[in-house]
Amino acid sequence: MRITCYRCFWPQPLCWCGSITPMATRTRFVFLMHPKEFKYEKAATGRLTHLCLQNSELHMGIGFDDHEPVQSLINDPANFPVLLYPGREAINLSDPADARIAPFAAELQTRRLVVFLLDATWALGRKMLRLSPSLQRLPRIMFTPTAPSRYIIKQQPHAGCLSTLEATHELLLSLARSGLDGYPLPAQLIALFHRMQDLQLKCAADPAMGGYRRGTYKPPSERTAPQGHSGRRRTNVFQAPDRSADPV
Numbered sequence: 363m364r365i366t367c368y369r370c371f372w373p374q375p376l377c378w379c380g381s382i383t384p385m386a387t388r389t390r391f392v393f394l395m396h397p398k399e400f401k402y403e404k405a406a407t408g409r410l411t412h413l414c415l416q417n418s419e420l421h422m423g424i425g426f427d428d429h430e431p432v433q434s435l436i437n438d439p440a441n442f443p444v445l446l447y448p449g450r451e452a453i454n455l456s457d458p459a460d461a462r463i464a465p466f467a468a469e470l471q472t473r474r475l476v477v478f479l480l481d482a483t484w485a486l487g488r489k490m491l492r493l494s495p496s497l498q499r500l501p502r503i504m505f506t507p508t509a510p511s512r513y514i515i516k517q518q519p520h521a522g523c524l525s526t527l528e529a530t531h532e533l534l535l536s537l538a539r540s541g542l543d544g545y546p547l548p549a550q551l552i553a554l555f556h557r558m559q560d561l562q563l564k565c566a567a568d569p570a571m572g573g574y575r576r577g578t579y580k581p582p583s584e585r586t587a588p589q590g591h592s593g594r595r596r597t598n599v600f601q602a603p604d605r606s607a608d609p610v
């Protein structure tokens with residue numbers, strides 16, 4: 363029987379915990395993981411991102427309106443809770459011309475920024491929001507990615523789709539640039555992402571390693587367009603502004 367590490371949820375021989383240095387941030391990050399992301403999507407990066415951030419928590423669920431820890435974070439007047447979710451109404455922290463940044467920064471003089479991130483595919487993330495009006499009502503923030511997704515395993519259907527590790531990295535970059543937070547270990551999240559990806563490619567090529575996926579990976583250009591259930595799973599919620607969906 364394979365022993366799993368119950369912190370990172372990887373098989374013990376591949377456990378990531380020893381190579382992760384949790385970093386401090388002012389912002390509290392709250393990862394809301396759809397159960398399907400946990401169950402089927404072994405490339406899910408939300409849990410590793412959570413382990414990299416001292417000031418973070420991860421909760422699994424679909425609807426969060428009755429979820430006590432989430433609701434107390436939202437309702438604590440000392441907090442300024444926001445949802446990372448692109449769209450016209452989202453404050454773009456990467457855009458110095460966004461006039462909403464100044465009042466947002468002023469709020470954070472006295473309140474703690476709490477960012478909720480949906481660790482799910484695009485479709486499942488929308489469903490989580492539909493079932494969570496309290497999350498829908500939160501002010502939204504976004505960023506303009508500084509790099510396209512580095513994903514080659516979970517082929518992202520659009521250039522703007524980012525994994526949770528990448529999205530958190532981009533968010534921290536934009537928070538640091540706008541002076542709203544520090545980013546003490548800016549290389550860690552992306553390095554972890556690349557190492558995870560290398561490992562998964564090795565596992566796939568070597569059946570003895572108990573791969574995460576049978577068979578080798580085709581280069582993105584040779585793959586067929588994602589379709590059906592497995593195709594939808596490949597889409598992440600963090601999309602570039604031009605791909606942003608209508609408000610839920």
Ligand SMILES: [Zn+2]
Nearest residue numbers: 367370377379
């Ligand atoms: Zn571990």
